[in-house]
Amino acid sequence: MLKLLSDFAVGERGTIKTVTGEGRVRRRLFDMGVTPGAEIIMRKKAPLGDPLEITLRGYELTLRKTEAACVEAELL
Amino acid sequence: MRTFALAGNPNCGKTTLFNALTGAAAHVGNWPGVTVDKREGVYKGGNENINIVDLPGIYSLSPYTPEELISRNYILEQRPDAIINIVDATNLERNLYLTTQLLETDVSVIVALNMIDEVEKAGDKIDVRGLEAKLGVPVVEISALKGRGIKQLMDRAAAMPMSRRGSTVLxxxxxxxxxxxxxxxxxxxxxxxxxxxxxxxxxxxxxxxxxxxxxxxxxxxxxxxxxxxxxxxxxxxxxxxxxxxxxRKEERGALTKSDKIDKVLTHRVWAIPIFAVILFFIFHLTFSENLFFLNGFTEEMAWLPSLTELGLATKADGGIEYEHFGAEVLAVFYDGTVYSPGVMLGNLLNLFLSHISDGVITLMERGGAAEWATGLVGDGILGGIFAVLGFLPQILTLFLFFSILEDTGYMARIAFVLDRIFRRFGLSGRAFMPMIMGFGCSLPATINTRTLADDRERTATIRVIPFFSCGAKLPILTAVAGGIVGAFGIGNADLITFGMYVFGICTAIICVLLMRNTTQKGETPPFIMELPAYRLPGFGNLMLHLWDKAKHFVKKAFTIIFASTVIIWLFSHLSWKWEYLPDEQMNESMLASLGMFLQPIFTPLGFGSQLGQFGWVFAVAAITGLIAKENVIATFTALALCIGAYAGVGTEEGTEELAALINVISADSGISRAQFVAALISFIAFNMTTIPCFAAVATAKAELPAGKFRFTLLFWLAASYIAGAMIYTVGAFVWPLAIWAACAATVTVFIVLRNTGKFDIMKIFSKRRK
CATH class of the missing domain: 1.10.287 (Helix Hairpins)
Known part of the structure; x- marks a missing residue:
């Protein structure tokens, strides 16, 4: 099932399918390893529900919901 | 001499390797045009000396952050002889991403597999030969922290051919x-x-x-x-x-040590309380004069005897005299209460400095120097420099704690936890740290804004840092609040002090909102960052950090601050006939007449002409505060003595002098009580939000992006003037509240309309010109 990374619940795993967004955010996501094919786990949400923390490529990455909404992933 | 550049991801141990290669003798500056640290040093461990340049930590060579741009330009334009690419062996995948980009340049590359000891500890193995074959460049296993493999790394790097053709994995x-x-x-x-x-x-x-x-x-x-x-x-x-x-030895368990720590520190409920407690202890250990509340929580509960009560010291004119040197040393650590480590270090340095200055003055007096000369050297030059140097221990203590938070990886979590709140004001979670540091001292706080990626966000943050009332402003708060209570017998000094802190925070929030919607507008910068694994900070790195800061600060104390204190001293001790005036006649000095001249400016703020013939002391105190905020109360006590308002033994806090001064002025000018109280609170507010001390201004100038400094000064003046006027007029007459509210509403509506594009001021102007 395809869904936006921002909609993932804590503990859910997925494989990234597409990355949209404008230049700077998209480039930054790519550079941090958020590329199609990468596997991610939603680790946790900050106390106020945003930003999010995901595990990817063996490290922890934090990003905001708005930025996570640029990423579409296949739920595993 | 050949030049090698160090390149790698943030948190991959680059700084540690740099220190291991060059020792502590690094030259630190800024990259041209931006305030990102530029470190250069020389490696002397091999057959030839090699110049080492530490590039900023980067994930990629895209041109989107200043760090990436600097590294890219350096590699392509300055063309180092080789790049030492440091790779965190515990996180090969993301680290090698940068390596693939570096390999595309025509510069020689050697890969340093750092933290290999941690990989081995986890039971994993890395096939170095295999990696070398795949990448086509030498790979060396090192542990920068333990000093392992560094010699081999440099030997192999030095032996590499210095020309290479770029290769790509694509x-x-x-x-x-x-x-x-x-x-x-x-x-x-x-x-x-x-x-x-x-x-x-x-x-x-x-x-x-x-x-x-x-x-x-x-x-x-x-x-x-x-x-x-x-x-x-x-x-x-x-x-x-x-x-x-x-x-991999085996599939890793679900939770690493880092995960376990994180479970507690970024907990849904406990994250913010835990952070508050940590912050409290940092400030407590740095600034508290009552360590762990050993002397009770309130003054009534105090039970420890002071040195005077123990018979080790006596109160003398304007200060305390100790029975012997031992008592004086004891007073560094204890005087009625146990001090915190930060205060102890401060006292120790001040003890040392005061003996130097006493010695110099005694020498001069014995040598028959004129009174003005000893005054200039003792009070003007030494007094000024030492007053600023006296801050150093506490600033460094505060910096030490914050460096530990940064190096352990906790700071990134704080940004993670608080980002949601700060985004409302158009800032990222990272802006919180510099702001909270502002409560200690604006200097380290301003330098800390370097962690903010966006220039506009940085400018806005630096501008509001002084509103987070620093340690040196606290005496103004307590003295004036105490003075109000003492003279009028109303209110509660603690409540006034606390209220002023809250006022400062509110002003900061309003100003950030204003700036982020007008002059410093810009979308909230993206918040896509690594949460590094928790690590124990290296002692050597911490010390090097502190040494850099100390050097910076001492240099400033001896240049800009030195000059300014001498000038202020001259102005306050010279009459217009260029004759020397002793302290008691300061009210005839040039500074006093300047104060009288400027007095009317402060009338809307309540401490101007309406305070009558002695009102100028407020103006002068505000001006001397521009040098250092400690001067405000020092000026008051000195001037209270000049005016003859107060004849007793001076107190350190200045509360009694101020109360006496208030009584004299209110009797002389016949100003109403409500007006005077409002004026005094406005005076506190003005000092809190106006141009900060000289050292902070100089730091802000160095850290602000080019061209923002003059407007920052103007901004501070305007903010403090408006804040003071608002407090005074509303406090004294109440009805102006309606006018202020109307103004605020108009400004808000105007900005909202402009930002939604419904109203364009430029259009109106251009129409008129036609």
Missing amino acids: KDALGRQIETACAFYREKQVCSPLFHAVKLLENDEIELAYGGAKAVLEEAAAGEDLEAVIADERYKYISQKLSAIKV
């Missing part, structure tokens, strides 16, 4: 496109054509600006979006090759 997937773009750059005889070619295919804005490049991209890419493909291919290459290189 050959198989995008060979044709790269070849087309590469041919274009080769024809133009650009260095590192392969690197430029790949960047062009990534739609890199710098490459697209290059003459003729756009057409080449269209030809090569044929409308395809290669940006995603390239990033994907790099990672694909790395993960495919990696499976053969990295041998």
